[in-house]
Amino acid sequence: MDNKIDIKSLNLEELTGFIVKNGEKAFRAKQVYQWLHVKQVDTFDEMTNLSKAFREKLEQLCYITDLHQEAVQISKIDGTRKYLFLLEDGNVIESVLMRYKHGNSVCISSQVGCRMGCRFCASTLDGLVRGLKPSEMLDQIYKIGKDIGERISNVVVMGTGEPMDNFDNLLKFIELLTDENGLNISQRNLTVSTCGIVPRMRELADRQLAITLALSLHASNQQKRLELMPVANKYDIHEVIDACRYYFEKTGRRVTFEYSLVGGVNDTDEDARELSRLIHGMNCHVNLIPVNPIKERNYVQSNAAVIAAFKNKLEKNGINVTIRREMGRDIDGACGQLRKRYITSKEG
Numbered sequence: 098m099d100n101k102i103d104i105k106s107l108n109l110e111e112l113t114g115f116i117v118k119n120g121e122k123a124f125r126a127k128q129v130y131q132w133l134h135v136k137q138v139d140t141f142d143e144m145t146n147l148s149k150a151f152r153e154k155l156e157q158l159c160y161i162t163d164l165h166q167e168a169v170q171i172s173k174i175d176g177t178r179k180y181l182f183l184l185e186d187g188n189v190i191e192s193v194l195m196r197y198k199h200g201n202s203v204c205i206s207s208q209v210g211c212r213m214g215c216r217f218c219a220s221t222l223d224g225l226v227r228g229l230k231p232s233e234m235l236d237q238i239y240k241i242g243k244d245i246g247e248r249i250s251n252v253v254v255m256g257t258g259e260p261m262d263n264f265d266n267l268l269k270f271i272e273l274l275t276d277e278n279g280l281n282i283s284q285r286n287l288t289v290s291t292c293g294i295v296p297r298m299r300e301l302a303d304r305q306l307a308i309t310l311a312l313s314l315h316a317s318n319q320q321k322r323l324e325l326m327p328v329a330n331k332y333d334i335h336e337v338i339d340a341c342r343y344y345f346e347k348t349g350r351r352v353t354f355e356y357s358l359v360g361g362v363n364d365t366d367e368d369a370r371e372l373s374r375l376i377h378g379m380n381c382h383v384n385l386i387p388v389n390p391i392k393e394r395n396y397v398q399s400n401a402a403v404i405a406a407f408k409n410k411l412e413k414n415g416i417n418v419t420i421r422r423e424m425g426r427d428i429d430g431a432c433g434q435l436r437k438r439y440i441t442s443k444e445g
């Protein structure tokens with residue numbers, strides 16, 4: 098791939114510039130773009146309405162990102178599919194397909210590994226390897242759509258990685274994914290999560306996109322958040338909540354707070370009270386997640402009665418709450434563990 102252009106990461110304008118510079122007519126760009134993003138071919142040879150000479154030229158100058166499906170686990174309970182994809186440089190990433198009544202939703206990774214160090218997360222145990230290119234984020238969705246032969250209607254950037262730590266590539270990915278000349282997924286059907294990188298949250302708000310912002314909150318006060326999420330050393334919980342308020346002001350989009358319930362750590366009555374005070378008056382939604390146990394850390398799931406009581410308390414304080422349905426329970430293990438097992442087996 099050295100020095101070749103990552104053609105699937107170019108927007109239509111950039112592609113047009115590139116194609117004209119290489120002596121072809123501008124309208125060819127749209128054809129190529131459609132091959133890449135609508136028909137989603139993986140080789141230049143398949144672009145049959147282009148001349149052979151032009152296809153050869155593209156082949157010399159560019160490459161097409163083509164993730165290889167290394168493994169897939171399929172849930173017998175609800176059809177959830179967990180994919181392990183091999184990247185061109187030998188790294189692996191995970192993506193998940195969830196089937197809902199309202200459509201197919203794909204959760205993608207934005208980085209190989211992660212450097213944020215959240216204590217309850219398996220994806221960060223080996224640190225960050227690198228950010229994914231826009232084409233590598235897109236191709237997770239394209240490959241899964243092809244695999245099931247159905248349209249993907251919703252995308253969540255909530256797999257391995259901190260999307261705001263790969264910000265420029267994230268923005269480009271959003272542009273390509275929601276482009277009417279491409280897959281044309283509505284911005285409203287896209288959710289991006291963050292552990293709370295405040296300057297980037299504000300920058301995203303200023304762009305006034307219609308995407309949903311999901312904040313991984315996971316604690317009701319600064320002290321507890323510090324114990325679970327090292328990023329809190331850099332950005333205080335109140336700064337992060339202010340950035341969420343700002344996001345709503347700028348975009349009119351209700352913010353989602355993700356709250357993983359860890360048994361005995363952040364699931365008490367007092368936590369529910371503090372959380373209610375913290376986000377009081379906000380146009381928001383709290384998603385409670387029964388945390389997946391990870392064997393490298395000593396975290397256990399809150400029991401069902403504690404989860405129900407926590408939800409109740411928030412609702413009494415006028416907060417919108419859901420408990421995240423566990424998808425693919427039979428194939429599970431927390432996010433990042435399929436990759437971890439794969440790497441360990443290769444090392445062994």
Ligand code: SF4
Nearest residue numbers: 211213215218221258
């Ligand atoms: S929860 Fe997200 S941000 Fe935190 S370590 Fe895991 S992948 Fe990174």
